[in-house]
Amino acid sequence: MNQNDSAGQSGGTAEVELADPWVLAAKVDAADLHDLSLVLSAVGIDHQLDRRSGVITVRRSRSERAMFELRTFREENHNWPPPDVLPPPFVRTGSLPTLLMFVSLILFHAITGSWLSDNPWFQAGAVSSQAILEQSQWWRLLTALTLHADQGHLVGNCVIGGVMVHLLCKTIGSGTAWLAMLLSACLANYLNIALRVDSHYSVGFSTAVFAAIGIFCGRQLLGGSLIRQLIVPIGAGVGLLAMLGSGNEGGRTDLGAHLFGLICGLACGLLLQRAGLDEQGDRSNLQKTLFAAALVLITVCWLLAIGAAGPQEFRKYL
Structure with a gap:
C-alpha cells in the first residue's frame, strides 16, 4: 500500500513538473537575490533561488506575474536610496583675514x-552729510567705518563685531564677507544721511x-529652519545695541546707521x-582676490580723504 502511494505521489509530481515546469524569472547579482525573493514571497509566488548563479526560477504558470512584480520593484527602487542632500557648505577658511582687519x-x-x-x-x-552730499566726498562713507569715537566704542565693535564677522567669513568666505559687508555699510551710511533733513556726522564700524x-x-530668508538659524545674528545685534546704545552720543553714533546697515545687509544677503555667490567660499584664489579688493578700497578711500584735506594736516601722525 505504501509503495503504491509513493508511486502515485511520484507520478503526480512528475506530471506537475511536465505540465508546469520551473522557468527562469530573473538573473541578478547575488546581493539582490534576497530582496527579490521577498517580493515574490509577499505576493505568494513559489520560487527557487540559485545563489551561486544568481538565478530565480518560478512555475511557468506564474512567470508572467512574477516578472511583472520584479520589474515593478526595480523601477520603483531605481534611484533608492536617494543621494544625501547636504546643507550649504560651512566654509572652513582661516581666521587670519578677520584678525588682520580688527588688529x-x-x-x-x-x-x-x-x-x-x-x-x-x-x-x-567722518560721515558728514554736507561734505558727502554737497561736495561729493563719497569716500567718507567708508573711511568713517575705520574711525571710533573712543575706546569703549572700539571695544564693543571688536568684541561682538569680531565674532559676527568671523562667523560670516567662515560661512561665505573671507573675501566675499568683507567686500559685501563694506559695500553694504557704505550704502547704509549714504541712506542714513540722504533721508535726513538735518546735518549729520557719525563714525564707527558698528554699521x-x-x-x-x-x-x-x-x-536664510529663502531657506528652512529660519528661527533657529537667526538666533545668533539677532542676538549679536541686540548685544551690540546694548553696548553702544541706540541714540546719538555726542553726534557720533546713531540708530539710523545701525538700522540701514541691517536693511542693506539683508538685501545683500538675498x-x-x-546668485550663488555665498557658496564660493571654498575657492581660495577668489576669496584672496576679493579680500585684496576690500583692502585696496579702504586704502584708496583714505588716500582720497587725506588728499582732499591736505597731507600737511596729518604729518604729525604719519
Whole structure:
C-alpha cells in the first residue's frame, strides 16, 4: 500500500513538473537575490533561488506575474536610496583675514585717537552729510567705518563685531564677507544721511557689523529652519545695541546707521544667496582676490580723504 502511494505521489509530481515546469524569472547579482525573493514571497509566488548563479526560477504558470512584480520593484527602487542632500557648505577658511582687519582697526585708533573737534582724521574721514552730499566726498562713507569715537566704542565693535564677522567669513568666505559687508555699510551710511533733513556726522564700524548681521539673515530668508538659524545674528545685534546704545552720543553714533546697515545687509544677503555667490567660499584664489579688493578700497578711500584735506594736516601722525 505504501509503495503504491509513493508511486502515485511520484507520478503526480512528475506530471506537475511536465505540465508546469520551473522557468527562469530573473538573473541578478547575488546581493539582490534576497530582496527579490521577498517580493515574490509577499505576493505568494513559489520560487527557487540559485545563489551561486544568481538565478530565480518560478512555475511557468506564474512567470508572467512574477516578472511583472520584479520589474515593478526595480523601477520603483531605481534611484533608492536617494543621494544625501547636504546643507550649504560651512566654509572652513582661516581666521587670519578677520584678525588682520580688527588688529588694524585697533592700531589705527591708536594713531587717530578719540573724537575731537580739531582732530584731522575725523575732520577728513567722518560721515558728514554736507561734505558727502554737497561736495561729493563719497569716500567718507567708508573711511568713517575705520574711525571710533573712543575706546569703549572700539571695544564693543571688536568684541561682538569680531565674532559676527568671523562667523560670516567662515560661512561665505573671507573675501566675499568683507567686500559685501563694506559695500553694504557704505550704502547704509549714504541712506542714513540722504533721508535726513538735518546735518549729520557719525563714525564707527558698528554699521558694518549690522550689515554682517543682515547678510546672515538675508541668506536664510529663502531657506528652512529660519528661527533657529537667526538666533545668533539677532542676538549679536541686540548685544551690540546694548553696548553702544541706540541714540546719538555726542553726534557720533546713531540708530539710523545701525538700522540701514541691517536693511542693506539683508538685501545683500538675498542677492548673494540668489546668485550663488555665498557658496564660493571654498575657492581660495577668489576669496584672496576679493579680500585684496576690500583692502585696496579702504586704502584708496583714505588716500582720497587725506588728499582732499591736505597731507600737511596729518604729518604729525604719519
